[in-house]
Amino acid sequence: MDGFHDLGGVQGFGRIPHTINSLDYKKVFKQDWEHLAYTLMFLGADHMKLYSVDEVRHAVERIEFRQQANTQYYERYVIATASLLVELGVLTQEELDEALGSHFQLARPAQSQGRPAITGRPPFEVGDRVLVRDERVTGHIRCPGYVRGKEGVVLHRTTEQWPFPDTIGHGDKSAAMQPTYHVQFSNRDVWGDACDDGFVVVDLFEGYLDKVPQQGGRA
């Protein structure tokens, strides 16, 4: 989903509000409600097994663009959990509104049913050059837009496999299990001259990638 959340490489933000080794993190939950964001999320995901963490991520992505930009981090997870529970019929918008005493703004409905993964291809090997498939996906996807259509080098193939996010992120339990690959991209290949020199490594599901045929000399 080409949404607000896909922030990697977006320009216009100011300084990071932090100085190294500040101990601000020592109070983990700073307001008296913040612990509810993750604990209620896990209540539904882990204890009640109602939805996957992938669906939570997608529900956060579905929060209206301006609302997403104007909400605090933990607040977005409260909205996402409430949205999933309403969509699954566990509770209703009316019950939330009544408990709140005003309108409880939920995430927007999903605009996609999700999609299956490409399967049946031989796995990629460390050192292979791979191309990130140039695909537009309206639903959930764990591929940041900045590497779409870019070539990189495989540094690692995971020894475990996980359900394809574009499928499980929509509650579809038929999601294929796939390894992911740590793919290294040169900043210059991604952003030309408008970046600092260096590399970015993205952890990409097999279904997001194609192998680049050996051309000799470019390894």
Place this chain on the structure above:
Amino acid sequence: MSNPSSSAQTSTPGERAWALFKVLNDKKLIPAGYIEGLTDLLANKFDPANGARVVAKAWSDPQYRELLLRDGTAACEEFGYTGPQGEYIVALEDTPTLKNVIVCSLCSCTNWPVLGLPPEWYKGFEFRARLVREGRTVLAELGTELPKDMTVKVWDTSAETRYLVLPMRPAGTEGWSEEALSKLITKDVLIGVALPKVG
């Protein structure tokens, strides 16, 4: 009002969180002690002191270092530092010419059991947008100036791998105990935005 979402919001984030809690609680869907137990795990048990012990041992014990770099999950499991958001762990080795830094540009994914929950700034839009593209500039702004010949490699946590940075052991720490070494390893050192400093 041109913004339908903001005009509809007459409540605070806390009021909305507690409203969700109330609806679930009224339906008796929250087991006794569930919120309290999980909150204690997230806020108190998941701590960067865990990652500091892992790094100090890797600095002191070559066999453990080799294990950490080959199978980070097994190495962290030796201390019991695995769990939610820390089930497939990879350690990133800094060298004299390479500085590794971790981010999650799409949300906030972090190696919770080893690093602790992510701090506000790590989840902020500024860090998520900027680090992948201008890592050296971001580190300098935060207070970490890197030598020109050191390459910055940013790891975007976009799937299930959860990272920790294994920094270079600073000079002047020869013969130090693991406990003394672990004091040099802060949360920011494990994320990769800071270098361990003696004194």
